Amino acid sequence: MQRKLxxxxxxxLDGFIAKPNDDLSFLSIVEQEGEDYGYADFVASIxxxxxxxxxxxxxMTQVPVFPHADKTAFIITRTARPSIGNxxxxxxxxxxxxxxxxxxxxKNIYCDGGAAIVNELLKDRxxxxxxxxxxxxxxxxxxxxxxxxxxxxxxxxxSTKQFDKGLVQLHYKYGE
Amino acid sequence: MQRKLxxxxxxxLDGFIAKPNDDLSFLSIVEQEGEDYGYADFVASIxxxxxxxxxxxxxMTQVPVFPHADKTAFIITRTARPSIGNxxxxxxxxxxxxxxxxxxxxKNIYCDGGAAIVNELLKDRxxxxxxxxxxxxxxxxxxxxxxxxxxxxxxxxxSTKQFDKGLVQLHYKYGE
Numbered sequence: 001m002q003r004k005l006x007x008x009x010x011x012x013l014d015g016f017i018a019k020p021n022d023d024l025s026f027l028s029i030v031e032q033e034g035e036d037y038g039y040a041d042f043v044a045s046i047x048x049x050x051x052x053x054x055x056x057x058x059x060m061t062q063v064p065v066f067p068h069a070d071k072t073a074f075i076i077t078r079t080a081r082p083s084i085g086n087x088x089x090x091x092x093x094x095x096x097x098x099x100x101x102x103x104x105x106x107k108n109i110y111c112d113g114g115a116a117i118v119n120e121l122l123k124d125r126x127x128x129x130x131x132x133x134x135x136x137x138x139x140x141x142x143x144x145x146x147x148x149x150x151x152x153x154x155x156x157x158x159s160t161k162q163f164d165k166g167l168v169q170l171h172y173k174y175g176e
Numbered sequence: 177m178q179r180k181l182x183x184x185x186x187x188x189l190d191g192f193i194a195k196p197n198d199d200l201s202f203l204s205i206v207e208q209e210g211e212d213y214g215y216a217d218f219v220a221s222i223x224x225x226x227x228x229x230x231x232x233x234x235x236m237t238q239v240p241v242f243p244h245a246d247k248t249a250f251i252i253t254r255t256a257r258p259s260i261g262n263x264x265x266x267x268x269x270x271x272x273x274x275x276x277x278x279x280x281x282x283k284n285i286y287c288d289g290g291a292a293i294v295n296e297l298l299k300d301r302x303x304x305x306x307x308x309x310x311x312x313x314x315x316x317x318x319x320x321x322x323x324x325x326x327x328x329x330x331x332x333x334x335s336t337k338q339f340d341k342g343l344v345q346l347h348y349k350y351g352e
Contacts, residue, residue: 156312
C-alpha cells in the first residue's frame with residue numbers, strides 16, 4: 001500500500017490554527033491529564049515529517065530538541081541550511097518531494113503545518129488523510145487553516161471522536 | 177427557562193455555507209432518502225425565525241410558499257415592507273429584537289442565516305446554541321460562515337452525531 005500524507009492538526013470552530021502572534025493558548029481548553037487525543041498512536045504510524053520553515057523555527061523557540069529528531073524530517077524553506085541529523089532543509093519543489101516520498105517504501109508521512117505548507121499541499125490535492133481536532137471556541141483572528149481559492153475536493157468521513165473537554169476529532173480521507 | 181436563539185446551519189469543512197452565486201449543490205453529497213439530519217425535530221422545538229432579507233429573497237425564488245409561514249418570522253432588512261401574515265420585515269435594531277424575543281415566553285428562536293445576520297448576532301454574542309452540520313468537502317470559495325474579527329467566545333460541546341453520508345453534526349452551547 002502506498003504511503004499516505006496525513007494532516008494532523010487542531011483548529012478552532014471558526015477555522016483558526018493560531019491566534020495572532022502564534023498564540024495557541026486556546027489549546028489549554030482541552031488539556032487533560034493523560035489525554036493526548038491519539039497523538040502518540042498517530043506518531044507511531046508515521047516515519048517522515050513535512051513542516052514549514054516558519055513553523056520549525058517557532059517550534060525550536062519552544063523546545064530544546066526538535067520533537068521529530070527521531071524521524072526523517074523535511075523543513076520546507078527557500079534558504080538552504082545544513083541538515084541536522086535526519087532533519088533536512090528542503091529548497092526544492094514541494095510537489096516533487098511529496099510524490100517521491102509517496103513512491104518510496106515506508107510508514108505514513110505527517111504534515112505538521114504550518115498553514116502555508118498545508119495550503120500548498122491542498123492546492124495540488126496531495127493530502128490523503130485529514131485528522132482535524134476542533135477546539136470548542138471562536139477566536140475571530142489569526143492564522144486560517146484553509147485558505148480561500150483551494151481547488152474543490154470531496155472527502156470521505158472515516159470516523160468522528162468526541163472527547164470530555166469538548167474536542168471533536170474528524171478523520172477524513174481524500175476522495176469520494 | 178429563557179428561550180434560546182439557535183443557529184442551525186450547514187457548512188463545508190473549509191467553512192463555506194454556499195459557493196459563489198448561492199450555489200448549494202454540495203448539499204447533494206449528503207442527500208439521503210428518509211434522512212433529514214434532525215431538521216423536523218429541530219423545527220418542532222422553535223416557534224420564531226430570524227432571517228436576513230437577502231436569504232429570504234433567495235428562498236422565495238426557490239419555493240412557492242415561505243417555509244416558515246406557520247411561525248413568527250422576522251426578516252432583517254433596511255427597507256420596510258408590509259408584513260405577510262406572521263412574516264414581518266424588521267428594520268429596527270437586531271440586538272434589541274433578539275433581547276425582546278428572548279424575554280418573551282415561547283419556544284426557541286431559529287436563526288436561519290444568512291452569514292451577515294449570523295455574524296451580526298455573533299458580534300454581540302447573542303447565539304445561545306450552534307447546530308453545525310459539516311459537509312465532507314473543501315470548496316475554496318463562496319460565503320464564509322464565520323467572519324474574521326468576531327469577539328472570542330468559548331463554547332461547550334453538547335453532542336456530536338455522525339451520519340452515513342459523512343455529515344457530522346456538532347452541537348454546542350455558548351459559554352464554558
